[in-house]
Amino acid sequence: MIFVSGITEDGKPGPIIEVNDTACRMLGYKRKELLSRRLSELVENIAADNMANLAGRLLNGEDVSCEMVFSAKSGERIYTDTRARIFEYGSLKVILTVARDITKQKLTEKKLTEKNDQLTKTLRKLEHAREQLIYSEKMACIGQLAAGVAHEINNPLGFICSNMEITRKNFGDFREILSAYRDFALLVPDLSAEDIIEKIRRLKALESEKDLDFMLKDQGDMFDDIEDGLERISEIVTGLRAFARQGLENVFEEYDLNKGMHNALLLARNDIKYHADVKLDLGEIPLIQAISSRIDQVLLNIILNASSAIKEKKMEKPGLITITTDTENGFVKCRIEDNGIGIEKKNIGKIFDPFFTTKPPGQGTGLGLSIAYDIVVNQHGGQILVESMPMMGTCFTILLPVDRQPETGDPK
Amino acid sequence: MKKSILFVDDERPILASLRRAFAGSGFEISLAESGEEALSILA
Numbered sequence: 001m002i003f004v005s006g007i008t009e010d011g012k013p014g015p016i017i018e019v020n021d022t023a024c025r026m027l028g029y030k031r032k033e034l035l036s037r038r039l040s041e042l043v044e045n046i047a048a049d050n051m052a053n054l055a056g057r058l059l060n061g062e063d064v065s066c067e068m069v070f071s072a073k074s075g076e077r078i079y080t081d082t083r084a085r086i087f088e089y090g091s092l093k094v095i096l097t098v099a100r101d102i103t104k105q106k107l108t109e110k111k112l113t114e115k116n117d118q119l120t121k122t123l124r125k126l127e128h129a130r131e132q133l134i135y136s137e138k139m140a141c142i143g144q145l146a147a148g149v150a151h152e153i154n155n156p157l158g159f160i161c162s163n164m165e166i167t168r169k170n171f172g173d174f175r176e177i178l179s180a181y182r183d184f185a186l187l188v189p190d191l192s193a194e195d196i197i198e199k200i201r202r203l204k205a206l207e208s209e210k211d212l213d214f215m216l217k218d219q220g221d222m223f224d225d226i227e228d229g230l231e232r233i234s235e236i237v238t239g240l241r242a243f244a245r246q247g248l249e250n251v252f253e254e255y256d257l258n259k260g261m262h263n264a265l266l267l268a269r270n271d272i273k274y275h276a277d278v279k280l281d282l283g284e285i286p287l288i289q290a291i292s293s294r295i296d297q298v299l300l301n302i303i304l305n306a307s308s309a310i311k312e313k314k315m316e317k318p319g320l321i322t323i324t325t326d327t328e329n330g331f332v333k334c335r336i337e338d339n340g341i342g343i344e345k346k347n348i349g350k351i352f353d354p355f356f357t358t359k360p361p362g363q364g365t366g367l368g369l370s371i372a373y374d375i376v377v378n379q380h381g382g383q384i385l386v387e388s389m390p391m392m393g394t395c396f397t398i399l400l401p402v403d404r405q406p407e408t409g410d411p412k
Numbered sequence: 413m414k415k416s417i418l419f420v421d422d423e424r425p426i427l428a429s430l431r432r433a434f435a436g437s438g439f440e441i442s443l444a445e446s447g448e449e450a451l452s453i454l455a
Contacts, residue, residue: 159429166432218432225425 001026001070001080003039003097004087013039013055013095026101028073039097044077045069058084058095068099079106134375137367138297142244144304148270152236156229163222170219173210180206239263243296252404255290257325257332258282264299265323268307276310276319276338283326289404290380298372298384302336302396305368309340309394330402331382337395343388351386376400416440420450 001023006014015036024031027042034042040051045068058064068082080099087096142149184199191199207213242263265278272278303321310319322337343351350356352373357366376382381401388394417439419430427443434441444450 155423155426159423159425162429162433166429221428222432225428229425 001099001101003095003099004089005039005095005097007059007093007095011059012052013058017094023099026072026078027070028076042070043068044071054084058086061086067102070099077103079103130374133367134294134297134371137301137365137371138243140365141297141300141304141368142240145267145271149236149240149267152270153233156232160226160229163226167219167222170215173212173215177203177206177210177212236266239266243267243293243300250291252289252291254287255292255295256287257285257295257334257400260292260296260299261323261325261334263296264303267300268303271304272307272321275315276307276321279320279322281322281324283324285325285327285332286402288332288400288402290400291375294375294379295400298375298398299334299336301368301372302398305396306336306338306340306394309338309342311340313339313341313391327402328399331399332402334398334400335395336398337393339393342390342392342394343386344390348386348388352384414438414440416442418442418444418450418453420444420447422446 002020003016003023004018005016008014015038016034019031019034021031024034027034040046040048043051046054046066054064054066063083063085065081065083068080070078070080072078079102081102082097082099084095084097087094180203184203187199188196261280261282265272265280303323306321310321313319320339322335324335324337326333326335344358347356347358352369354370355366356370357363359366373384376384376398381404383397383399385397385399386394387397415438417434419427419441420443421427421430422445424445427445431441431443442453444453
């Protein structure tokens with residue numbers, strides 16, 4: 001669209017004095033409807049004061065270019081890339097405005113921006129869903145452990161309570177003996193030698209009636225037991241809390257894999273101890289950069305898998321879970337091996353697939369290993385490998401880089 | 413004859429607390445840390 005506008009006597013843009021056919025067609029006005037109107041009346045995206053500013057620069061001799069949105073007679077918007085300059089038309093100075101239609105380009109751009117926003121939102125939702133999935137699988141794991149963990153807490157709690165009760169009773173006896181001695185001490189200055197001997201004999205009798213020597217020794221043992229019990233409860237609660245915390249889920253920090261293994265075993269202890277022994281061979285390994293709670297989750301998951309593989313084999317003797325840690329070319333390596341039921345050949349390629357499970361409905365989500373894979377491979381740049389022989393056992397190997405790797409979406 | 417109680421548990425501190433709780437109750441108390449040990453006491 002081309003417009004020629006005059007300049008008023010006081011040096012401002014005047015009415016349109018000529019337009020081309022394209023402008024008439026695009027704006028939907030007849031030529032004579034446009035003549036004598038001002039260009040600013042046709043533009044809707046530039047406020048009056050901005051328009052005056054542009055006009056000022058223009059009349060100072062500058063070339064002006066900007067994006068203008070014209071409003072057609074039909075109300076339709078026409079986006080343009082517009083340039084304007086002063087043009088000498090004989091002795092007459094006019095403003096020449098050339099507006100190139102970019103409406104199509106604009107609309108495409110707008111659609112693209114919208115699509116992009118949508119995709120960003122979808123991605124955010126997906127990432128959120130992934131977090132939720134990992135978290136709920138973790139909670140399912142804790143659910144599986146809950147009964148066992150309750151037992152692990154309840155046992156020490158039981159003997160602590162019982163010992164406390166006995167301690168209270170003992171304390172009553174101690175107090176009785178002590179006050180007998182105090183009474184005696186007050187009387188001593190006024191007593192004859194025979195009386196003293198008699199009183200001491202009675203005190204001794206009281207001591208042996210209350211079994212004082214045994215009580216003193218046993219009270220020490222009780223305090224030791226109470227202390228051990230409290231330690232056990234506190235360990236398991238700490239382990240559980242470390243495992244369940246949802247904050248800091250994506251923060252890489254220094255992580256001690258051996259300690260993580262110890263924690264996982266603490267939580268899984270009750271699930272394992274009645275049908276399998278655990279052989280630990282933890283090597284000297286460096287701290288690694290990892291998301292602690294995520295790796296804890298992977299270790300616990302694989303240990304629990306080993307435990308149920310042994311349970312499923314229904315052996316007469318206890319099974320064996322062998323755990324080793326070690327280093328290999330900038331990776332820490334951890335093997336968790338069981339002599340349980342093993343994985344059938346036809347299934348071995350599917351075990352990391354989401355929702356794949358051989359357990360009956362209601363037991364196991366089929367998400368454990370796919371999430372372990374996601375955590376180890378995608379989030380940590382490590383590897384998780386499996387070897388298995390049906391009826392012989394399974395071995396999982398987890399390799400985690402010592403230094404942090406950038407997140408890759410790629411399995412290898 | 414004195415009535416007796418046999419406690420069986422795999423946790424020593426639990427057995428110890430039971431022994432204390434029943435001390436002076438008039439029962440004869442036996443403790444076993446495993447099924448095998450319990451059977452050998454009963455034999």
